[in-house]
Amino acid sequence: MVTLSADTLLIVESGTSGHLLVYVRILCDQALASGRKAVVLLSEGADRSPEYAQNLLPLLGEGVRVEFRSRLTLRVVSERAKAHRASLIVIPHGDILGPRMGLRLGWRASPPIRLLVMRDPRWEVPAPLRRRIKNLAKLKLLERASRKRNVTVVWLREPAFASSGTELFAVDPFIADATFAELVADSQRLKKKLDLRPDRLWLCITGAITDRKNVPLVLEALRILAERVGRDQFGLLLFGPVRTTASDKAGWIAYADTHNLLIRIEDSLISNREMNAVMLASDISVMAYSTHSPNSTLGKAFALGVRIAVAGPPSVVGFAAKVGNGATSTLDARGLAEAILATVKFTPEVRFDAVSEAKFARSVLGIE
Template identity: 25%
Template structure:
């Protein structure tokens, strides 16, 4: 593959499911040439690397360069290391910055200086995870976020250090965008609710109870207390399952609960690898997503793949997606509204109506990020 250009993927943040997205990109980028991951010191020793990238690394499908300090390094350091890797290899044709919201603020300023002496400048793509794709004219908060990011992107493009910007849209959004090209968040799931009894048995969960779940990196932003309050206030016969890596604040909340609400809560405080996370989601009767970031959700995508209804609050994007795809119910971010929505999705006979054709496969997501077309002879099973 010496005549093929390399792809340099930049993601210093190993937390959450960053490296899962990197793995999707690697699987597609390696079809066209070598792939290098520029990441933070110690990333190869993390559980997330073992779960998502170790097999690809061991198979020689991705080279890993640990050269950045921390999960949010200074932008000038990122630019210098990108330039160094490009200079040393000589074959990098595309640089993909996976979480570009923070670096975008100063990339236009520091990158031209870092990249100026390269014999051949690579194409540079930034992925923005916090860019509102569709806004009402009256959404002042959204426009205050969107306009500066679009301006910074155009400034970097004018200085020839940025060539393409992509950002998440809701899975129902078929628009393409102008400055920021819209791509659908992937639906990645390996378990389905049709085997709910099997997953509950494997995970030692109650077989006959109605279960709602909060999973992944469980911080205060997940609003688990509000979900539990909603179950109690609406007098729903259901148990809240909280599983994943809990922050100290969430642990303190669990430990401080009175006996009555505590008996409605089941806690598993441990990192969940991707297959285990998928099984937890497929084992639930509903997935509440009470998050104020106005963007799509990876957990929501997994729930859609698994056929599990969601209750979403705090995001116009997720509300629009839930309605358009028949994936669940949208509500207000307050206890009574959440309780009513949970009652709706937990009612006997409630069914999601998401179609398989509505789902965005990881391969399609990765190709959209890379700006490549579907490879000949390798179509998606679910395009």
């Protein structure tokens, strides 16, 4: 562990989507709070993304500067660290550069590097043979990188994670951006704006709406529920930027119309505060994910006391079971429908400060 002083931290991030730049912002905030300057190294074009404008642009001029490079190789990272006399390099998405460090025989890190591995290859079970081989190679290369001098690997872990080993970890943070009372007030205003009628139970899918969130499967589960308990019992709210094709979106609406299902789609970039509010405005957050990693929606449900119905691979189901805010199933419509019905009976507790941004940042940075 280290104690930060008034010097420079170099933060390296090659992507902009999802929560990547949110993590960068959290690390910049912690560096500034610890009396440190931060230089953020991004890929060319990152400044044209809405995520950049939302998360990093407001920080510029407050001890934070940003540079852009066409390729973020180990050589480029080392050169920029030397140019800025950085005393620490942090790579919050270390899944790409981390294995490359393991491949470089005789390579030494200077200055020290801390890598956050967002996708633990051990989560992806079951997986086809080719994928298992790839995951094993990634794991071995990360282990080799961690044995190099000045390289520290930190593993991203889910809410409610309890360590039973010696691996360093950081729990995926809950980002509030408001008090709990303010978020409750936001949610009430949102209910009125979106006409979320109280005579229905509202299911919500929020964040970036991608193929991995399996909207067609959720709609099929809603159809099954409609046939079982009545078509006027549930509504589905999609709240966040739709990152699939326009025909997909039209198809969802057509399916809902065909089966007389109530669906609302708010297709726009949303802030963390808005995402928190929409989860509080909904009755159940539905996560039917084709991913193997913990997600920010689960962390929000854990902190805000929101009911969840989760369908997915064993790792995702396991993360949700630890949180305990609802029911789980395999990734199929009938199983998800059963999970939604079971979730209605849950009354989760609010754990607003359980997985804070500051704790996450301090774990990643290794601050005492």
